[in-house]
Amino acid sequence: MKGVTIPELLDTTKTIAAKLFEGKTYPWEVLGEISDFILELGKSLPEDEYDKIGENVWIAKDAEVFPSAYIAGPCIIDHNAQVRHCAFIRGSAIVGKNSVVGNSVELKNCVLFDNVETPHYNYVGDSVLGFHAHMGAGSITSNVKSDRLNVEIKGYGEKIPTGRKKVGAILGDWVEVGCNSVLNPGTVIGRHTNIYPTSSVRGVIPENHIYKDKDNIVEKY
Numbered sequence: 001m002k003g004v005t006i007p008e009l010l011d012t013t014k015t016i017a018a019k020l021f022e023g024k025t026y027p028w029e030v031l032g033e034i035s036d037f038i039l040e041l042g043k044s045l046p047e048d049e050y051d052k053i054g055e056n057v058w059i060a061k062d063a064e065v066f067p068s069a070y071i072a073g074p075c076i077i078d079h080n081a082q083v084r085h086c087a088f089i090r091g092s093a094i095v096g097k098n099s100v101v102g103n104s105v106e107l108k109n110c111v112l113f114d115n116v117e118t119p120h121y122n123y124v125g126d127s128v129l130g131f132h133a134h135m136g137a138g139s140i141t142s143n144v145k146s147d148r149l150n151v152e153i154k155g156y157g158e159k160i161p162t163g164r165k166k167v168g169a170i171l172g173d174w175v176e177v178g179c180n181s182v183l184n185p186g187t188v189i190g191r192h193t194n195i196y197p198t199s200s201v202r203g204v205i206p207e208n209h210i211y212k213d214k215d216n217i218v219e220k221y
Contacts, residue, residue, distance in 0.1 A: 001158045003206055004188050009172035014131035015113040016041070016078050017094050027128045027170045028153070028162050028186075034109055035092040038074035045076070069101075078114070096131075110168070127168035129175075136179035136197060141168030143185055151186040155204025162186065172207060192220070 002008070006027055012018045020030050020037045030037075042058045050058045056073030059065060065083040072091040077083060083101045090108040095101055099112050102119035110124050113131040118124055120137035127141045143166045145151060151167040153160040169183035172190045177183065178197030189195065190207025205211050208220045 001153070001155055001160055001204065003190050003204055004153060004155070004160070004170075008207075009170060009188070009191060010113065010128070010130045011173055014115070014173070015094070015096050015111065016076065017111050020111070026153075026160070028164070028167050030111065030128065031109060031126050031164060031167065034094065034111060035074050038076055038092065038094060042074065042076060049079070050076075084119075109166075113173070125168050126164075126166040127170065129169075129171045130173040130191070132173060133171040133175045133177075135171075135177045136181065138180040139177045139183070139195075140181075141183045141187075143168035145185050153186050153188060153204065154202070155188070194220075 005025055006021050012021045039056060045058050050060050052058055057071050057075045059077040060079040062079050063077045063081045066085045068085050069083045069087040071089045075089055075091060075093045077095045078097045080097055081095045081099045084103050086104050087101045088106045092109040093107040094111045096112050096114035096116055098114055099116040100119050105118050105122045108125040110127045112129045115132045116129045117134040122135045123140040125141055126143040150165055151162045167186050169187040174192045175189045176194045178195050180197060181195050181199040184202035187201050188204045190205060193205055193207055193209045195201055195211045199211060210218050
């Protein structure tokens with residue numbers, strides 16, 4: 001299926017987790033390996049750049065973490081990231097350089113590439129957010145289907161089984177998600193695509209488009 005492979009969606013030079021994506025075809029293939037990857041990578045991080053806090057949490061010395069934030073391991077917070085008031089990181093999370101995890105944002109089993117912004121009341125679970133992706137206030141990734149069956153990636157008349165009950169969303173580089181949008185399980189959004197506020201999105205949305213609703217997806221010019 002076009003538009004869903006790692007090279008089509010993500011610049012893996014823009015994450016400390018680049019090796020996690022090596023040898024894989026699709027981004028969601030990393031979801032079952034994030035935790036173990038963090039544990040191995042954390043051991044190799046230079047002590048003059050990262051502090052190990054508690055159990056398997058590594059935080060860059062130049063990152064800004066508010067005292068009210070909750071961070072469970074395994075987790076890596078990279079250089080110059082901000083983890084703001086009452087953020088809730090449940091573990092198995094990588095927060096990239098210069099990224100923002102904002103007020104009351106919840107992260108779980110996800111990779112945020114560098115310069116990602118999740119600034120206000122977002123939920124990001126079992127997901128990968130590419131370089132400079134931005135989620136507007138209140139937008140969330142829904143990671144479990146209502147029937148609890150395994151998630152499939154659907155687009156262009158094709159289906160790709162993930163073999164997982166929990167898959168949130170894959171956001172390509174520079175994706176903009178409008179406020180209060182819901183990205184349904186297995187949503188894939190191509191590079192430089194914009195999602196209108198209050199949208200309910202599912203399936204594969206091509207790169208360089210504007211998603212107004214499911215029947216109105218227009219190419220950027």
